[in-house]
Amino acid sequence: MYDSGKIIAGLLVFVSIIAFPFVYNIGADIVKPEPKIDTPVIQQMAVKQCVEPKEFMRAEHMQLLNKWRDSAVRDGNRVYVGSRGDHYNISLQNTCMHCHSNKKEFCDSCHNYMAVKPYCWDCHIAPKENSL
Amino acid sequence: MKILFPFVAVMTLIIVVVAGVQFANLQFLFGVIIPYAALVTFTAGIIYRVIKWAGSPVPFCIPTTCGQQKSMPWIKQSKLENPSSSLWVIGRMALEVFFFRSLFRNIKTEMREGPKVVYGSDKWLWMSGLAFHWSFLIILLRHFRFFSVKVPYLIHVIESLDSFLQIGAPLFYMTDAVILAAVTYLFIRRIALPQIKYISLAADYFPLLLILGIACTGVMMRYFTKVDVVGVKQLAMGLMTFNPVIPNGIGVLLYIHLFLISVLFAYFPFSKLVHMAGVFLSPTRNMANNSRMVRHINPWNYPVHVHTYEEYENDFREKMKMVEIPVDKE
16 A cells, blocks of 8 residues: 555544544433423313324424415415314414413424524514423 | 436336335335445445555656646746645645536537637536535535434534525525536536537436435425424434434335435445545645656666676676777776
């Protein structure tokens, strides 16, 4: 092997880049998010269900919120008819967060895990929560 | 044929995963075993290739330069284009790796009326190559969000710059559009330009189609047919901590994405894609043009038995004297 010093240095850099994600996560405590739905409003519901089925909400709530926003802000339509035929007032703060008033334990538990920070709360007011 | 084969290959790969995941429940194979195997193949393959290259000697000092070399003190040297010291070689290499300096010099040749040969600047390949490689890098770095619990600050900076248009939810990333446009251009270039089409092989189309497949499935998962992103991260973190889990109901699209990436990684060291490592080992780029100052010893040189004039004269001195040829030593 020629220039073995430089070759080995280069290969070490390469291997460290590959190994970095594995090393970086050593000892990290991975808490699987468990969004809590035990808010006062939800507890009073007879049938505990969201505006759409759970699987749909899990994967598509961002898209739904986007649709809601466009519908309310652009088209002035503030009524959402869900796939089950029930009507909801289109509002982030007064509908979603009315039921999910535990933003920190619900929305944020997933979002922190995923490291997403929706910028919605720059303007919209998050529900007041006692626990920090 | 040269396009058909790679196209069929990529389609077959997709059908294999879909069938495997939908009908045979092979989530563990496609979600854990194949990704690990691909990463090992990638790492070992690159190391193997680099060591093999390092075993080939460079017999001559052969940097290809394109500027004034170091000469008299009153002649200005073009240090980046014709470096004579390691520092400037590193500078030249950096320009090559980060900005594709030599591709920037790409020109086109045309026969015009006359007949006359004309040369013109041709920056499209350079531009789309740059757009493609940079967006690929940014996308790769952004994915680190899935592979770490405490996501490094730098990744957040990259994400927010990439999504600063704040279109839609989830936020639209600019690089997603750029990579699709760039790869599409690079693909169309190969079929639309007759000269390029003539020299294109299956091995040129295959990686392009593979990367196009990866980018399309990624874009689909983010913006259109959604998957359970929390499940995706659980799968990724399981891989990172050697504690594999297969969360239920992630969606087959993720497995297609992951499998195509695994194929790309495993294919990487054995294809033209290995230029990622090869660019650093190109003697025409990584050598200093210092042949007037430093003697380049050909590593092939081995001690050759030479018969000097002195020895020759010793052998034939008497005979030379006899025919009156002058000799050095009496």
